[in-house]
Amino acid sequence: MNLSKSLAATLIAGTSFFGTVAVADEINVYSYRQPELLKPLTDAFEAETGIKTNVLFAKNGLVDRLSSEGQNSPADVLLTVDVGRLDAMKKADIWQAIPADVTANLPAEFVDPDGAWAALSLRARIFYVSKDRVEETAMSYEDLADPKWKGRVCTRSGQHSYTIGLVAAQIANNGVEATKTWLEDVRDNLARKPTGNDRAQVKAIYSGECDIAIGNTYYMGKMVTNDKEPEQKDWAASVRLIYPGAEQSKTHVNISGVGIAKNAPNLENAKKFIQFLLSNDAQAIYAETNFEFPVVPGVASSDLVASWGELHADTLPLASIADKRDEASKLVDEVKFDEGPQN
Incomplete structure (x- = not known):
């Protein structure tokens, strides 16, 4: 190199x-x-x-x-x-x-x-949701598999390190088979094939292409303070953040x-x-x-970050999640996640 x-x-x-x-x-x-x-x-x-x-x-x-x-x-x-x-x-x-x-x-x-x-x-892996089209104020990662979100979810590539980390956390918390089923259901709820970075997912919500996206928290801060590309402020203004959390799986x-x-x-x-x-x-x-x-x-946290809500982070040791990353990558390929919806 x-x-x-x-x-x-x-x-x-x-x-x-x-x-x-x-x-x-x-x-x-x-x-x-x-x-x-x-x-x-x-x-x-x-x-x-x-x-x-x-x-x-x-x-x-x-x-x-x-x-x-x-x-x-x-x-x-x-x-x-x-x-x-x-x-x-x-x-x-x-x-x-x-x-x-x-x-x-x-x-x-x-x-x-x-x-x-x-x-x-x-950095927390959270949901960006449309202010106009999503009423929910609380959700878990498992909720992404609900058929009500069919054709409404956007995300970046399943093989990106951010996604692999989330899938690895699901495996560590819930096991391989449950995660495979979840990943297949999320895949079939996608509005398009996974593409773009986290900011692109927010842009897709702004344009009406989808209603909910997975992304890192700090991108919201980068967008709302972006004076060089003010259009990103408009994208950010179209969404609000939800910290995924449930008894069995808090925010990754x-x-x-x-x-x-x-x-x-x-x-x-x-x-x-x-x-x-x-x-x-x-x-x-x-x-x-x-x-x-x-x-x-x-x-x-900064005042801006604090305004988005309180983080309840998954307390599973990150070393345990890192151990599942190879399995996560194989699972993403096995379910053909990056090909988008299969039905």
Whole structure:
């Protein structure tokens, strides 16, 4: 994979190459998180600690890059936006345990049992529903299978990591056979073949193509504050949010997270960086700038996010959900979810 141009173009506060020798006042970060989302946090970390933060951003390939670099890797930490990528880091054996005292203030479900990774923020997989055409104010994921929604549901590809995470959570909570039946019924309630990103689903509701869509919470924040593309504000104004929840299955959440590289040359700075990201100040930055939920108990969501309702997150350990992702992907293909309704 030729990453040289794209990676060099997106370096933040660093040079085009990282050295492999430990430097007392630096840390090297490999990141799947977009630079504009990460910069407020790295700026605050540098201001507080004086440690220069070199960030290498890429959409794909960083786990493979770490593996191929081996002992010569300059990376200290890996930041990502999906527990599946964190699990891939663990399976590739390119990590070392985050000390328990660093993650002591996190709920157990948001930390890998072996310390391979820790959550930094939460994003909930919720429903966008039409303000004009949907009366319901409370629903569960199981409700998506109800025939009343036939021809009224929109979603992105079943093989997208967000969807795989939700299907994996259904398997972990309800078993493979029940999830297969549910997935088939949801497929047959679709208004179209799965396509587009989460914002495209809201646009489809706005245009009348469907009445309910599955999406991540923070996209609503991105749309309602999007001055560069004001049409997205109109899309957002056409929907309201419902946090899916029932006694047997509360709202599914995924994470942005972090792991320490196996051969981190600046290990102490890596620990300091994670401690900072789990501090109340950094958690508030996540909440205010990225419209995500803080993972540290007691840190409030932004006023905008709080206005959408209260999150009751599934407390199933994310490591258990990550273990079901391969099964989820196979199930999506087995039921031909991305081909759309079968009857």
